[in-house]
Every structure is written in structure tokens, then in C-alpha cells.
Amino acid sequence: MKHRDSKDEEKVYKINGSTSSMGNNRKKKKNMQRLGGTGLSLEAFANAKSMSNKYNPAFKKKQREFYKNAKYVSKYKQSLKQQSQQIDAFSAVRPIEDQNRTRDVDEKNIKNKNKKKPSMEELYKKKREEEEQARIEREASIQAKKVGREKAEAERKATRAKMFKKTKYGQPVMKYRIEHLLQTIQSSSRISVNNSN
Known part of the structure; x- marks a missing residue:
């Protein structure tokens, strides 16, 4: 068989999927570059830690x-x-x-x-008065809505009671149902007349 040189061996190893020692060195070198060079030795690290007042990277950064x-x-x-x-x-x-x-x-x-500029106390009192007035207005609007809801509910209950009234024989009283139908027709006709104008 033929004698193979080192370049051929590298190719053979790459083809087979394993890496050579040359490939490992390249990877190490790339990793070192990526990480920013070699790290501190254990002795240098200990010395840097022990020098409390002489060297502090954070302090140096703040100083810069x-x-x-x-x-x-x-x-x-x-x-x-x-x-x-x-x-x-x-x-x-x-x-x-x-x-x-x-x-x-x-x-x-x-x-x-x-x-004269207004004092803090005057500003505080003015702000308090505005907040109080806004609160009173909110409460008034809530009360008005509540009254409106109660009135509408009472009307609904009254119409419902009329609609479900029965004669002594158990038949529905048609008088109230017809009145209700007549009112709905009249209100819809008013709306259509207003829309056409």
C-alpha cells in the first residue's frame, strides 16, 4: 500500500466524521476569540480579589x-x-x-x-372643592338613572299584570292586549312620520 501523508489523514478523518487534533486547536482558538481572550489564572484572580482598594473595575467605570x-x-x-x-x-x-x-x-x-402666587393650602382647597363637585354630579346622575330604571320597571310590571289578567273562566282579558297592540302601532306610525320629515 501507499504511504499516506498528514494532509491525506486529515481528509480521511473528516470524511469518517471524527476530527483531528488540528481541528481541535482551531476550535479552541475560535472559542478564545469569541470569549475575548484567555481568562485570568487562578493566582491572578485571587490577587485581583484581594486588592480591595487598589483595583475595582466598577469604580473605574464610574470614574470614567x-x-x-x-x-x-x-x-x-x-x-x-x-x-x-x-x-x-x-x-x-x-x-x-x-x-x-x-x-x-x-x-x-x-x-x-x-x-402673589397661590399657596399650597389654597391649591389643595381648590382641588378638594373640584373633586367634591364632581362627586356630587356623579351621584346626581346615578340617582337619576336609578329613578328612571325604577319607573320603567314599575311600568313593565303593570303592563305585564294587565297582559296576564284572566276572566273567571280562565280566558285572557283581550281588552288590555288590544290596547297594547294599538299603542305599539301608533308609536311606530309616529316614528315613521317623523323619519319621513
Whole structure:
């Protein structure tokens, strides 16, 4: 038989479904890349844990965020300063008439500020009064609906009693049934007349 070299062996193993040692190394390397490199050794991990004040990743992260935010705040303050300088420069160029107008507006603003603002107690009382009024209105509407329901129920009971009345021989009294039919016909004719108008 022929002598096989290592490349042919790798192909044979792949065909048979098993993997070679070269394939295992590749998988390990890919896993390491995926997981972000090698982990800490046990000794390094223990040292990192024992250094309580010297190294704290969470603290470092917070510190970075703090400095980043401080940088943004300083940039914002600088932009406000530049805007105020531009406004001051613009107001120096403005004519005297415009300055008089702004003084009038400022005086109005001062007067508005001097007006007494309602206290918390007054606001609370006002809110309570509104809630009380809304509650009274709700109760009144509920009471009106209840009265309407009771009235309709009483009418239904009365008509039902009339409809089921019997003579002394057990026959139904037709007088009330005919009146009921006549009323329904009249009400339907009124509705149709109103709709045609």
C-alpha cells in the first residue's frame, strides 16, 4: 500500500466524521476569540480579589463616566458663555428705542413676579372643592338613572299584570292586549312620520 501523508489523514478523518487534533486547536482558538481572550489564572484572580482598594473595575467605570460627564458639562458652560457674550455684543449695538422697549417688558415681568402666587393650602382647597363637585354630579346622575330604571320597571310590571289578567273562566282579558297592540302601532306610525320629515 501507499504511504499516506498528514494532509491525506486529515481528509480521511473528516470524511469518517471524527476530527483531528488540528481541528481541535482551531476550535479552541475560535472559542478564545469569541470569549475575548484567555481568562485570568487562578493566582491572578485571587490577587485581583484581594486588592480591595487598589483595583475595582466598577469604580473605574464610574470614574470614567464621571470625567466624561464633566467634560460635557464644561463644554455646555462654554457654549452658554459664548451665547451670552454674543447677546451682550448684540445688545450693545441695539438702538436706544429697543432698550426702552425691553425696560418696559422687564418692568411688566417684575410686576407679574410680584403678584402673589397661590399657596399650597389654597391649591389643595381648590382641588378638594373640584373633586367634591364632581362627586356630587356623579351621584346626581346615578340617582337619576336609578329613578328612571325604577319607573320603567314599575311600568313593565303593570303592563305585564294587565297582559296576564284572566276572566273567571280562565280566558285572557283581550281588552288590555288590544290596547297594547294599538299603542305599539301608533308609536311606530309616529316614528315613521317623523323619519319621513
